[in-house]
Amino acid sequence: MELKPIIEVKNLTFSYPAHQVLKKMNFALYPGEVVSLLGPNGCGKSTLIRLMLGLMRGSGDIRLDGAPLARYSHREIAQHIAYIPQHHSVPFNYTVAEMVMMGRAAKLGFFAQPGKRDREVAMEALRTVGIDGLASRPFGQLSGGQKQMVLLARALAQEVSTFIMDEPVTGLDYGNQMRLLEMISHLAGQGKTILKTTHYPDHALLVSSRVAVMHDGHMIDEGVPDAVITPEMLRRVYGVEADIVAHRDKNWCLPHFRRVCA
Amino acid sequence: MQRRCALALSAAFIVLLLVATLTLMWGQYPVDARTLAGFLEYKLFGGEALPQYALLENIIVQIRLPRILLAMLIGAALAISGAAFQAMFVNPLVSPGILGVLAGASFGAALGMLVSEQWWVVQALAFAFGFVAVGFAVMVGGMVRAGRSSIMLVLGGVISGSLFTALLSVVKYVADPYSTLPAIVYWLMGSLSMADLDGVALAAVPMLLGIGGLIVLGRYFDLLSLGDEEARALGINVARIRFIAIVLATLASALCVVMAGIIGWVGLIIPHIVRMAFGPSHSLLMPLSAITGAAFLLLADSVSRLALSVEIPIGILTSLIGIPVFIIVLKHARATWN
Numbered sequence: 001m002e003l004k005p006i007i008e009v010k011n012l013t014f015s016y017p018a019h020q021v022l023k024k025m026n027f028a029l030y031p032g033e034v035v036s037l038l039g040p041n042g043c044g045k046s047t048l049i050r051l052m053l054g055l056m057r058g059s060g061d062i063r064l065d066g067a068p069l070a071r072y073s074h075r076e077i078a079q080h081i082a083y084i085p086q087h088h089s090v091p092f093n094y095t096v097a098e099m100v101m102m103g104r105a106a107k108l109g110f111f112a113q114p115g116k117r118d119r120e121v122a123m124e125a126l127r128t129v130g131i132d133g134l135a136s137r138p139f140g141q142l143s144g145g146q147k148q149m150v151l152l153a154r155a156l157a158q159e160v161s162t163f164i165m166d167e168p169v170t171g172l173d174y175g176n177q178m179r180l181l182e183m184i185s186h187l188a189g190q191g192k193t194i195l196k197t198t199h200y201p202d203h204a205l206l207v208s209s210r211v212a213v214m215h216d217g218h219m220i221d222e223g224v225p226d227a228v229i230t231p232e233m234l235r236r237v238y239g240v241e242a243d244i245v246a247h248r249d250k251n252w253c254l255p256h257f258r259r260v261c262a
Numbered sequence: 263m264q265r266r267c268a269l270a271l272s273a274a275f276i277v278l279l280l281v282a283t284l285t286l287m288w289g290q291y292p293v294d295a296r297t298l299a300g301f302l303e304y305k306l307f308g309g310e311a312l313p314q315y316a317l318l319e320n321i322i323v324q325i326r327l328p329r330i331l332l333a334m335l336i337g338a339a340l341a342i343s344g345a346a347f348q349a350m351f352v353n354p355l356v357s358p359g360i361l362g363v364l365a366g367a368s369f370g371a372a373l374g375m376l377v378s379e380q381w382w383v384v385q386a387l388a389f390a391f392g393f394v395a396v397g398f399a400v401m402v403g404g405m406v407r408a409g410r411s412s413i414m415l416v417l418g419g420v421i422s423g424s425l426f427t428a429l430l431s432v433v434k435y436v437a438d439p440y441s442t443l444p445a446i447v448y449w450l451m452g453s454l455s456m457a458d459l460d461g462v463a464l465a466a467v468p469m470l471l472g473i474g475g476l477i478v479l480g481r482y483f484d485l486l487s488l489g490d491e492e493a494r495a496l497g498i499n500v501a502r503i504r505f506i507a508i509v510l511a512t513l514a515s516a517l518c519v520v521m522a523g524i525i526g527w528v529g530l531i532i533p534h535i536v537r538m539a540f541g542p543s544h545s546l547l548m549p550l551s552a553i554t555g556a557a558f559l560l561l562a563d564s565v566s567r568l569a570l571s572v573e574i575p576i577g578i579l580t581s582l583i584g585i586p587v588f589i590i591v592l593k594h595a596r597a598t599w600n
Contacts, residue, residue, distance in 0.1 A: 050491075053495055054494075055491050055494055055495060073499065074494045074495075074497050074498060074499055074500075075497040075498070075499070076497075077495075077497070078495065078496055078497030079497065082495075083492075083495035083496075085491070085492055085495070090487070090488060091352050091353070091354055091487060092349070092354070092487050092537065092542035093541070093542055094484065094541075094542055094543060095541065095543075098484065098543050102484055102485055102488070102496055103496065105481075105485055105496045105497050105498060106496060106497025111478060113481065113545070114481070154496075158496075
């Protein structure tokens with residue numbers, strides 16, 4: 001495969017004042033992939049994606065479309081990559097349409113106002129994620145699942161082909177988790193490139209073309225989901241004994257549940 | 263959506279014109295509508311001068327008009343700066359007053375009166391120290407690592423405000439008790455009564471620049487209010503936009519202090535009221551806050567000069583109105599914040 005990576009990370013090191021988070025990390029994201037980034041709490045997944053989005057600076061080499069990321073402005077990065085944060089509260093209660101319209105920022109000139117085409121793109125994005133009916137609702141009154149869909153629509157309104165998602169299903173109920181995963185799989189089917197962090201090995205097995213596992217500041221394993229998500233990996237990274245079971249052409253994790261003895 | 267915005271703006275603007283016309287008529291010497299219309303027609307299109315026009319010229323053009331223009335300018339500047347600060351710091355509890363801008367500007371202006379007779383020096387120092395005061399408030403507010411919280415920034419503003427109030431006392435202490443000190447004290451009490459057309463015209467240029475600039479930046483405030491990280495990820499140069507916005511908002515609100523002393527609460531309550539009525543989208547919120555602030559201060563000033571036989575200082579009046587309004591806003595506003 002002679003594809004050129006969209007984002008390439010080499011020897012990336014990052015430290016907070018108290019401790020080192022990333023230790024000479026290497027990683028690459030190729031066009032058309034859906035990559036799930038797994039790893040325990042505090043292993044540096046969020047730090048890695050923030051660095052890749054140019055929101056923080058580390059030492060090492062990050063390239064976007066072959067050129068050093070540091071040479072891009074925030075506006076230029078937003079014209080390449082859309083970031084979908086975890087859903088959260090916003091201090092002012094914008095409508096869903098207004099939230100999605102903010103995805104157009106990197107497309108508009110400095111003094112320009114959003115025009116007819118921008119509104120069409122925003123509405124189309126809402127239709128794609130299936131919440132166009134909520135356009136005039138206040139964002140703050142939506143459920144967690146709906147909020148996450150709005151943030152996804154906002155990313156679609158950026159009209160880019162690469163998406164980075166920070167734990168997209170965290171905090172959502174079971175139904176919304178499944179609908180979001182289906183949406184991710186739908187976008188992947190349209191040729192979008194997606195990098196998402198997740199805490200659920202099962203989700204990585206469901207919708208990924210590749211899985212990358214972070215542990216202790218290193219990328220310890222990468223590859224197709226079925227090869228990477230193994231009982232050994234789950235034991236090493238999460239300290240959980242589990243079986244990997246095939247069911248309906250998919251692999252699933254079944255953890256061994258131990259009763260805690262007093 | 264667009265039509266709703268245009269409608270709201272034109273409605274607000276008509277209300278403002280109406281209030282302005284009414285306040286031209288109200289006063290110790292009431293002018294009825296017909297006389298006013300006749301006088302305006304004479305001023306604009308010429309014609310036969312009636313004997314009382316010399317008196318009207320004095321009352322309306324020399325006394326009421328500059329005061330009305332100044333009230334509108336200050337109300338608009340304070341309200342729009344408040345809306346800007348609330349969005350750029352992602353904090354519905356801040357305003358030019360709470361961030362210490364007004365205290366910093368009053369110290370700067372008093373210092374200017376102390377060291378120079380030049381009016382532009384007073385304006386420049388008011389702006390400079392207003393800017394230093396916000397910077398100091400933000401620095402103090404961000405010092406605690408758990409900071410970035412609404413309360414820490416408010417606390418930073420309180421500390422910054424106290425610092426510059428103390429520095430102001432130093433200026434008063436060293437000022438010449440026979441000339442400079444009375445001038446400073448008199449000006450600090452805050453009043454629109456000293457307005458004259460030339461002075462208003464002079465301050466109007468930078469103030470309108472600040473107000474206009476903040477309106478143009480409108481949609482950026484939506485993005486800034488999402489927080490730094492998200493705004494950057496959406497393609498905004500947060501540091502640059504916020505710097506420009508702080509300069510514009512400080513320019514507008516610091517000059518209010520130079521023109522009429524400290525007038526509190528307008529910058530805090532007007533954006534909340536507009537937000538509750540028309541939603542938080544800043545393309546609409548910014549111009550609408552300016553218009554509403556202008557109308558509010560115009561009415562407050564009318565009350566201040568008409569309610570009692572002596573004039574009530576406008577700053578006292580805006581506090582008396584602002585505090586209960588803010589308490590009501592606080593109770594209702596959670597729905598618009600979270």
